[in-house]
Amino acid sequence: MMDDIAILGVGMHPWGKWGRNFVEYGVKAARDALADAEVGWDEVQFVSGANSVRCGYPGYVSGSTFANALGFTGCQLSSSYAACASGATALSIARAQILSGVCEVAMVVGAETTPKGFFAPNAGERHEDPDWLRFHLVGATNPTYFALYARRRMELYGDTPEDFAAVKVKNSRHGVFNPNARYTKEYDGDDIANSPMVADPLRLLEICATSDGGAALVVSSLEWAASRGVTDPVRVSGISTVSPTYPNSVIELPYLASDSWAAVGDETMTFKDNIAGRAYEEASVSPEDLDFAEVYDLSSAYELDWYEHIGLCERGEAAQLLRAGDTALGGRIPVNPSGGLGAFGEAVPAQAIAQVCELAWQLRGEAGHRQVEGAKVGLSINHGMFGHGSSVICTR
Numbered sequence: 001m002m003d004d005i006a007i008l009g010v011g012m013h014p015w016g017k018w019g020r021n022f023v024e025y026g027v028k029a030a031r032d033a034l035a036d037a038e039v040g041w042d043e044v045q046f047v048s049g050a051n052s053v054r055c056g057y058p059g060y061v062s063g064s065t066f067a068n069a070l071g072f073t074g075c076q077l078s079s080s081y082a083a084c085a086s087g088a089t090a091l092s093i094a095r096a097q098i099l100s101g102v103c104e105v106a107m108v109v110g111a112e113t114t115p116k117g118f119f120a121p122n123a124g125e126r127h128e129d130p131d132w133l134r135f136h137l138v139g140a141t142n143p144t145y146f147a148l149y150a151r152r153r154m155e156l157y158g159d160t161p162e163d164f165a166a167v168k169v170k171n172s173r174h175g176v177f178n179p180n181a182r183y184t185k186e187y188d189g190d191d192i193a194n195s196p197m198v199a200d201p202l203r204l205l206e207i208c209a210t211s212d213g214g215a216a217l218v219v220s221s222l223e224w225a226a227s228r229g230v231t232d233p234v235r236v237s238g239i240s241t242v243s244p245t246y247p248n249s250v251i252e253l254p255y256l257a258s259d260s261w262a263a264v265g266d267e268t269m270t271f272k273d274n275i276a277g278r279a280y281e282e283a284s285v286s287p288e289d290l291d292f293a294e295v296y297d298l299s300s301a302y303e304l305d306w307y308e309h310i311g312l313c314e315r316g317e318a319a320q321l322l323r324a325g326d327t328a329l330g331g332r333i334p335v336n337p338s339g340g341l342g343a344f345g346e347a348v349p350a351q352a353i354a355q356v357c358e359l360a361w362q363l364r365g366e367a368g369h370r371q372v373e374g375a376k377v378g379l380s381i382n383h384g385m386f387g388h389g390s391s392v393i394c395t396r
Contacts, residue, residue, distance in 0.1 A: 003282070005098050006225035006233035007394065008218045009037025010357040013111065015182040015213035015344040022055045025214030025350075026062070026111030027069045033107065037218040038228070042073055044218070045103035050090040050110030050349035051081035053122070059112070062349065066109050076103065084296070085241065085384030086110060087215070087352030088392055092239045094219055104224040110349030111214030118142050119210060119346070130254040131385060138256065142298070143207050145253050147199035150301035154201070157316035159304065161201045163323070165192040167300035168206050168342060170328050175339020177369040180354075182211050183343050206300040211345025215353035217360075234363045236356075238283030238393035244271035254385055272309040275389035276381055280311075283377075283393040287311030290333060291375040292362060294355040296382030297340040307335065310381055310391075329370060337362065337370045352390050355380035359394040 011032025013025035026049075034041055049062030058065040063077035076097070082089040087110050094106040119142055126132040134140045140148075153159040172187040187205060195204040225233050244252070247259030248271050261267075269277070280286055287310060295306035304318035312333055313321050321327055327335040338344075338358040341351060359378040361367045372378075381391040 003099060004222060004235040004237050005095050006220050006222050006230060006235060007356070007360045008039060008105070008220055008225060008230060008233060009033040009035070010360045011036060011216045012180045012354060012357055013214035014180045015211045015347060018212045020113065020212070022052060022059065022111045022113040022212070022214070023065055023069050025113070025212060026066045026109050026216065029111065029214040029216035030066060030070060030107060030109045033216040033218045039105060039218050041070055044073070044075055044105055044107045046076045046094060046097050046106040047078070048090040048094040048106060048108045049077070049079045050086035050108070050353065051079050052112040052349045053081060054115065055113055062110065082241070082388040082390070083384030083386070084348055084382050085352060085388035085390030086349045087354070087356070088239060088390035089241055089388070091217065091219070091236065091353070091356065091392065092241050095236060095239060098219065098221050105218065105220040107216060107218055108353060109214070109216040110353050112347040112349050113212045114210040114347065117210070130256065134254040134256060140253055143199040143202060146207060146299035146302055147202050149305060150201055150299060153301055153304060157319070159301070159319045162189070163304070163319040164201065164206055164299070164301040165189050166322055167297070167303045168192055170322070171297065171336050171340045171342050174329060174337050174370050175343030178339045178343060181339045181343040182209070182345050183339075202299050202301065208298045208341045209345035211347050213344065213347035213350050213354070215350040215357050217353060217356060232396065234360045234394055234396050236392060237285070237395045238279040238281070238391070240275050240278035240282070240389050240391040242274050242278045242389040243387045245274065252387070271387070272305070272383065275383055275391045276310040276379070278389065279379065279391040279393045283395065285377055285393060285395070289377050290379055292334045292337055292372040292378050294338060294340070294358050294378070294380040295335055297336060297342050298346070300342065303335065303340065306381060310379060329372065334372050337367065337372055352380065352382055352392070355382070356392050356394065359392065363394055363396040
């Protein structure tokens, strides 16, 4: 399609708790992406950085920070923050530059060094900040937030803790084969059941950790790719960064209240449904066209919500899909063949980019033992706080 761009190269710094400067992770990922693309750093015309708010001022201006570390060349720069949607936002900016003709080849890069433990609000008294308030007023840490969603599934659809554990078991079997994942151990149901309860009904192994890591992409116009002999690239065919629409009746923390559906509202098309919907529309594909998906599994229960939001099944049917083996490698529609964020942990600016790296490896047929056979269309999805959508569809 005329609005597609090419993914020429992908790169990643392995996830872990390395305790080093986040720039090191981003530079490693960027250099790997350049080598993969067979593109010189001096050929990159635009750098789109995904920001980290936990890494000091260099994290707030990540485009400049990474360009400086690689060697300033006079290329144009952008830096963007959208919480967990930062990587997709950075990619959307690069795509816009390419499709508008401002540049022909661009780099997208994100990386983070995270503190020990689960994320906490930034220091200070910020009574006008909904994120600060949800910690201090409601006591809703991230694991609490994930547990509320799990409880919602149990109440509405009859899902069980065993279903949530089965998600982790499935993803761990995939993550074993991912050299960039932090956790490459295969877990069984007993391992899950014996791990500490963190926020009922979710146990420690079912909640995404925080990690250090980095990921990068080299993207270009299809014409520039062809000029380099790349005639059948993996293509970015759709990106969604939509906001919620009024009314949005499901409370999305850090917001502490929702809109009223007394007179209007469509429960079949909530914010998270719309994120995927926009990407499908741009790519001119439907859920039936997907060969696999990378979804936002900040908890094992959360993954089941995304099955429904991206249209793999009807409301309340996600656990049935899981139990049937449809979302495992070899199943009808594998979900998180990378191992998911549960295998990686959260390095916030990098994670949406890392998802696109996995889309590219799968569509190239380069995913090794976690390869989805014959993959031609893949979707990634997550979302950022304060109403940032994040979904990318890649095709080949």
